[in-house]
Amino acid sequence: MAIREPSAPGPRPSAPPAAISAGPLAAELRGVRGVGPKRADALRERGLVTLGDALAHLPRRYLDLRRRDSIDALREGMDAVVAGRLEGLTIRARRYGRFRAASRAWLRDPAGAKLRVVWFNLPSYAEFPTNEPVLLVGRIAVAPEGGLQIVHPEVHRLAAGDAPAIRPIYALPAGVPQRLFGEVVAEALRRAPADRPGAIPAEMRKRENLLEPREALARLHLPPPATDFAALADGATDAHRALALDEMFAFQLALARDRLRSRARTGAALARRDDGAAARFLAALPFRPTSAQSKVILEIDVELAASVQMNRLLLGDVGSGKTLIAFWAALRAAESGWQAAIMAPTELLAEQHFRNFQRQAAGCGGLSALLTAGVAGAERARILRALERGDIPIVFGTHALIQRSVRLARLGLAVIDEQHRFGVFDRARLVALGAQANVLLMTATPIPRSLALTLFRNLDVSMLDEMPPGRAPIATRVLREPATDEAFAAMRAEIAQGHRVYCVAPLIEDEEDGDRASVAALAKNLGRALPGARIGTMHGRMRAADKERVMRDFRDGRLDAIAATTIIEVGIDVPEATLIAVTAAERYGLAQLHQLRGRVGRGGSPGRCFLIASANASGPALARLETLARSSSGADVAHEDLRLRGPGDLLGSRQSGALALSFAAFIRDPAIISHAADLAAEWLAHDPKLELESSAGARLAIRKLVNSGFSLGDIG
DSSP states (O other), X not given: OOEEOOOSOOSOOOOOOOOOSSTGGGSBSBTBTTOOHHXXXXXXXXXXXXXXXXXXXXXXXXXXXXXOOOGGGOOTTOEEEEEEEEEEEEEEOSOBTTBSOEEEEEEEOXXXXXXXXEEEXXXXXXXXXXXXXXXXXXXXXXXXXXXXXXXXXXXXXXXXXXXXXXXXXXXXXXXXXXHHHHHHHHHHHHHSXXXXXXXXXXXXXXXXXXXXXXXXXXXXXXXXXXXXXXXXXXXXXXXXXXXXXXXXXXXXXXXXXXXXXXXXXXXXXXXXXXXSHHHHHHHHOSSOOXXXXXXXXXXXHHHHTSSBOOEEEEEEOTTSSHHHHHHHHHHHHHHTTOEEEEEOSSHHHHHHHHHXXXXXXXXXXXXXXXXXXXXXXXXXXXXXXXXXXXXXXXXXXXXXXXXXXXXXXXXXXXXXXXXXXXXXXXXXXXXXXXXXXXXXXXXXXXXXXXXXXXXXXXXXXXXXXXXOTTOOXXXXXXXXXXXXXXXXXXXXXXXXXXXXXXXXXXXXXXXXXXXXXXXXXXXXXXXHHSTXXXXXXXXXXXXXXXXXXXXXXXXXXXXXXXXXXXXXXXXXXXXXXXXXXXXXXXXXXXXXXXXXXXXXXXXXXXXXXXXXXXXXXXXXXXXXXXXXXXXXXXXXXXXXXXXXXXXXXXXOOGGGTOOOOSSOOTTTOHHHHHHHHHHHHHHHHHOTTOOSGXXXXXXHHHHHHHHTTOOXXXXX
């Protein structure tokens, strides 16, 4: 049990020596007080290696200890802050689950309502504050004998005039306590140079009235007592703005410099042939392309025929027909005497593209091959020789395409599917296989065109905003824990019909603060609710081979259901997958939820989606989910996400390999993105090569972005 005197956050950490260097923050977390080898390894898995990483790891949410919850208004799963007096303390010296003792008391609030309180392994009565006002902070659960109880709460003595602080809650691995990580962050703040430069030059920062980076970080990790909690929770404080604008300024500087380079590159000119393989492919389709597909084909056709290198981003909702565009473009390259490479993020997706191309382009003269890590031995050697000679015009693959052993004789087109899954160096290595290669990047992440044009100013943007005929909207229902019987009944019915089910959780395992929204917990619940069902699990910490095995088993019917993180949002088509349930759905942005529900209903049977909110989800969060349930268009969802300032970032889960932005959220911060682009253009006009001393912070920030996998649009 933790008994602490409540107080406002103490004095700010004293400023370290004024050094414009990352040196103090480059110190590894291992060795910091309380962080031993085991905890350091757990933090490393989350990308938290140095003090600087800890400082950039902002709280996932906040708990306002200044508020007071009425006992009568409590509900299961709620993180409660209740005030009153403790009475009736008893300690039972017997085994209570895995604990040796359980201590119980009652909290009586000023209105006379009572709440059962339970602690485990309470050492003695001596430190227990009875007969004085206290504040309890903990999670509400259902007591075994019925009614509600608060389990193992913190106890704060309420001395007259004291005001408890706003508590940051971090996303942490199991075994790393919140309090310990808070101490690590405080140490990082103590060491951070007070005048550590941001990317935005000092004179521009002063003009924009922006907080210094260290001060902004301090306000988010240790919110002052007078902080507006709603603004803090929404990411709408001056501190959020300062950090997001600084990060996006570096992002836009890098894009702007790349745009200048790419516009000067000569590309492979692919001559048009009205009777060529690409035209025959379109003519042989059993359906007519949508008007949106025809428009994009024309845009790309004109650009491929030019001598300037194409650098285009294709945005399209799940199921809008991006792959058809890629197949057509690959055939355009092949008929012009060039080679095309199509790179997908997983072996299964690359294999799916290859098989579909062989089926759909049969008779069009599009000789193709598949090159993944699973292709080995004599077959791999044969493909590599044929690619180097130019005998294979079209190759599908994964990261295997960018190994040193791979050489293409005449690469004229590089297509990168779900391009945000690849880092800049992956994309650069693919394009390096052919200096004149035209580039087509594709993503299904829903994003408004206006935002795309701002975000990717170094790219030409095409959009597929029309769905093919026959693709029905996914029926979407919003439920709230614990009322999940409807979802489980629907799962059982779908599995009984031979269909398959996805279930998604935001976490891989339970976290220190008692979060149950994990794949591990979800798999256990599915085992109880779906007796006899074959259930697999999948998440980003698994080895690639294990993830591929699980998805193959699911695709081929050896599994009925998968409990997974959002790693499944980019995956193979499983026509038999007809239902997806997303737990703790309020934690995601609408755009990502829309992407997830696009995994089902891809066959002949209609798709269903259950968005299951946590028991303590707020009213506004539930309203957001209901908005998604009424929306079917990705563009509508993205616009609504912008309007509602959804918490999820555009690219989704960090474990998926997305661009590692620490402070900016693409969907949440469109105005900041646009303003950062304007500021970057202004500064480049002043210092085109970033050579001035005042650009030192910008140079450092760009270097950090590149080292972390920058960027969505940059390919060289």
